[in-house]
Amino acid sequence: MAVLSKQVAVPKSGFSPIPVIDMSEPESKHALVKACEDFGFFKVINHGISAELVSVLEHETVEFFSLPKSEKTLVAGYPFGYGNSNIGRNGDVGWVEYLLMNANLDSGSGPLFPSLLKSPGNFRNALEEYKTSVRKMTCDVLEMITDGLGIKPRNTLSKLVSDQNTDSILRLNHYPPCPLINKKTNGGKNVIGFGEHTDPQIISVLRSNNTSGLQINLTDGSWVAVPPDHSSFFFNVGDSLQVMTNGRFKSVRHRVLANGDKSRVSMIYFAGPSLTQRIAPLTCLMDNEDEMLYEEFTWSEYRNSAYNSRLSDNRLQQFERKTTHDNTLLND
Numbered sequence: 001m002a003v004l005s006k007q008v009a010v011p012k013s014g015f016s017p018i019p020v021i022d023m024s025e026p027e028s029k030h031a032l033v034k035a036c037e038d039f040g041f042f043k044v045i046n047h048g049i050s051a052e053l054v055s056v057l058e059h060e061t062v063e064f065f066s067l068p069k070s071e072k073t074l075v076a077g078y079p080f081g082y083g084n085s086n087i088g089r090n091g092d093v094g095w096v097e098y099l100l101m102n103a104n105l106d107s108g109s110g111p112l113f114p115s116l117l118k119s120p121g122n123f124r125n126a127l128e129e130y131k132t133s134v135r136k137m138t139c140d141v142l143e144m145i146t147d148g149l150g151i152k153p154r155n156t157l158s159k160l161v162s163d164q165n166t167d168s169i170l171r172l173n174h175y176p177p178c179p180l181i182n183k184k185t186n187g188g189k190n191v192i193g194f195g196e197h198t199d200p201q202i203i204s205v206l207r208s209n210n211t212s213g214l215q216i217n218l219t220d221g222s223w224v225a226v227p228p229d230h231s232s233f234f235f236n237v238g239d240s241l242q243v244m245t246n247g248r249f250k251s252v253r254h255r256v257l258a259n260g261d262k263s264r265v266s267m268i269y270f271a272g273p274s275l276t277q278r279i280a281p282l283t284c285l286m287d288n289e290d291e292m293l294y295e296e297f298t299w300s301e302y303r304n305s306a307y308n309s310r311l312s313d314n315r316l317q318q319f320e321r322k323t324t325h326d327n328t329l330l331n332d
């Protein structure tokens, strides 16, 4: 596995500022909107997803990653399939192996489905049930957000990701314990599991085992560790939702640091719209004097441009509009 070892800022420790949203409490909608504005990140509890389903999928995922490398690479591919160390096609590497799958309702598990497993049927069923449950929870969260924003109809956002033909992805990540994290040999430097980035889609839903590593970047530039919680889900605002809210919601930068002792296993559902969906600030969220901060684009255009970029790039920059304020400054 290729290694990227570099000195990274030490995250704040102690009390965790990560907002916790109780899905069984309708009034959480206000805290939800504030979390999207202040952090672009929140943890969801009382979500109603079966712990049994999640633990079966985790078990099957661990089984898959335990296969010999020669077998896993039988399902290697791009953009979907097994990958190891290399993230995307533009030179990014991390201490991670992964399985990326199309999460469309009608995609089935595709030709890359790992039939090499002892019990492929269990893995396939767990994946299908997980995608269905997580998509439903994502729609519930997006509807709570629309309510909190005072937008009607309630499905303004959820309809973008609930369809048969949305461009959603399911990613299983495995970060093996990293022997390079040893103070004597590398001077206590961190090893990057998954480099800092924002997610291009509308919203992402992450569940991991109890191994730490995920960090988010606060608006003051500092990194904060996200305490792992295997029974909860973590949501992060993606670039497309930042644009649709005209910058009101923040697409949070995040990264994963490798762990010296324990493996981390995570599953992330990236809720994306259909390829032809127009992404632009929602006029119902704008006041008369507000200016659109972004040029409009289709999800297909944005996805193509994102997949040609490096992980840490600011992908939205090229879609930012010059505002009257910028033009005034230029003319002064």
Ligand SMILES: C=C1C[C@]23C[C@@]1(O)CC[C@H]2[C@@]12CC[C@H](O)[C@@](C)(C(=O)O1)[C@H]2[C@@H]3C(=O)O
Pocket (backbone or CB within 6 Å): 079, 087, 088, 089, 090, 092, 100, 169, 171, 197, 198, 199, 200, 201, 270, 306, 307, 308, 309, 310, 311
């Ligand atoms: C370096 C890259 C990997 C990525 C495609 C990209 O060119 C830039 C965006 C990356 C990202 C981040 C969120 C998701 O993990 C992902 C699947 C996505 O949609 O955008 C990855 C892409 C990837 O791993 O191929």
Ligand SMILES: O=C(O)CCC(=O)C(=O)O
Pocket (backbone or CB within 6 Å): 171, 173, 194, 199, 206, 208, 214, 254, 255, 256, 266, 268
């Ligand atoms: O594995 C994780 O915990 C996060 C990975 C991530 O951010 C991603 O796959 O986009």
Ligand SMILES: [Fe+2]
Pocket (backbone or CB within 6 Å): 197, 198, 199, 204, 254
């Ligand atoms: Fe991510």
